[in-house]
Amino acid sequence: MEREEEEKKHFAVLIDADNISEKYASSIFNEIADYGYASYRRIYGNWAKGNGWKEDTLLENSINPIQQFNYTIGKNATDMAMVIDAMDILYSGKVDGFCLVTSDSDFTKLAMRLREEQKYVIGMGESKTPLALTKACNKFIHLDLISGEVEDKSTESVKVTGTGRRQKTSTVEEKQDSTVTPISEIEESIITFVQNNENKGKPTYLGEVGSRLCDKFIEFDARNYGYTKLVTLLKDKCPKLVIKQEGTSYQIELKEQTEPENLEKEIIAFLKRNGGKVDNLSLVLEQLKKKHPNFNLNDYGYSRISSFLRSFDKITVHGNALMLKETVHKK
Missing domain, CATH: 1.10.10 (Arc Repressor Mutant, subunit A)
Known part of the structure; x- marks a missing residue:
């Protein structure tokens, strides 16, 4: 048990209070727990003006607030403070990785720099996060998708145009399609995994598929598609695959197709x-x-x-x- 704890990685979790809502606080630390310990827990913002994060939330999650005044109009001093702290922590050598909690593309270069130093970089932000930042991380988690915020806010609605015609506004699926890898691309990648394994004479198990999808697609997570389990997602959305249960594990095969x-x-x-x-x-x-x-x-x-x-x-x-x-x- 002690050895397992020693093997867990240590992360510095740095939160942009100007860009991330307090409602994601528990999600942030629940997610990072799957990767290791949140040794550093810092949040940056101008606390004199208020930014939506309450004292109770900070105390409950052991987050250390870092005060940053806005010295000049039009300049984001919070971003600079986060970058400076990240580099200080990097050179201290006390962490194995960083968790940058922001949807701001200004942190793209920071993520790239940390990866150059062989640090594992996890990004967390909303689905509005620019692609540049998501791709700069080893792993990116869309907080609004995994917490169901998109579904709450993006239920299908109808508006009346100037000509009196009824027109549908954007739906949850449309928003997800623009921020995550299309399910058809996921399915084709799994087919390739299975074919490669079959050529080597070995079966393909669900655990391997999950790991390889996460390696190939930085933002991959079954919850992004409205599912809590990968096996349910594949059964519902991937008709070219056959899922067979063997005890407590699942094996994936390709559906036979007549020529x-x-x-x-x-x-x-x-x-x-x-x-x-x-x-x-x-x-x-x-x-x-x-x-x-x-x-x-x-x-x-x-x-x-x-x-x-x-x-x-x-x-x-x-x-x-x-x-x-x-x-x-x-x-």
Whole structure:
């Protein structure tokens, strides 16, 4: 037990009070606990003017407030104080990493500098944080997404335009799509992981997938997509994957996909059994799903059955009817 504690890393948590809300206080320290100890806990701002952080919150979380006056108008003295302290702590050699709690892109260069010194840098901020800062960190955590603040504030609403038309405003999913990696890209990366493992003759487990996703995507976190568990996210959002439970662990495999050439042969055989023509395309789709329960048009790059069927050379689509091309020629 003592050895495990000794192996945990020590972090300096530096909070920009001018940029981060007090409501995230508990989330900040709950998150950092997964990585190690918050040895330094400092927050920077002009406490004479008030910045939304209460004394009780600071005491409850053992945060040391650093007073920084605004010496001149238009200059952010808080940023400079944080940078100076970060460099002092860096050269003291007492920490293994830093946690910069801010959404301000001005700290991008600081994050880069700390990483150059082989320090692990965790960034925490809201989803409005510029990409430059998120990419400069080893890991970036969107505080508003993991705490559900986006869902509370971004519920779908409707506004009436000048022409009297009703128009939807931005939704939670739209906001998430602009701040986190698209789920389709996550799925393709997992497929690559699984294929590489299969080529080496070994299975792919959920724990490995989670670790590799975090290494590849700095801001990856299942909570960013509205899920508390990675396995639930993959089951709901990644149709190309098959999740199999083995005791307390999960193994990930790729869903078997029938080759398009074989599907064409099946469709041709189905048409021949029906005189070379079917008057409703949905009957063809039903036949495919009956024989292949996991059949999904999206797996083949199509959203409509008509477009999918038009990709085959030996059959043709006319309106909602499907027929063999040889039948068309005979007519």
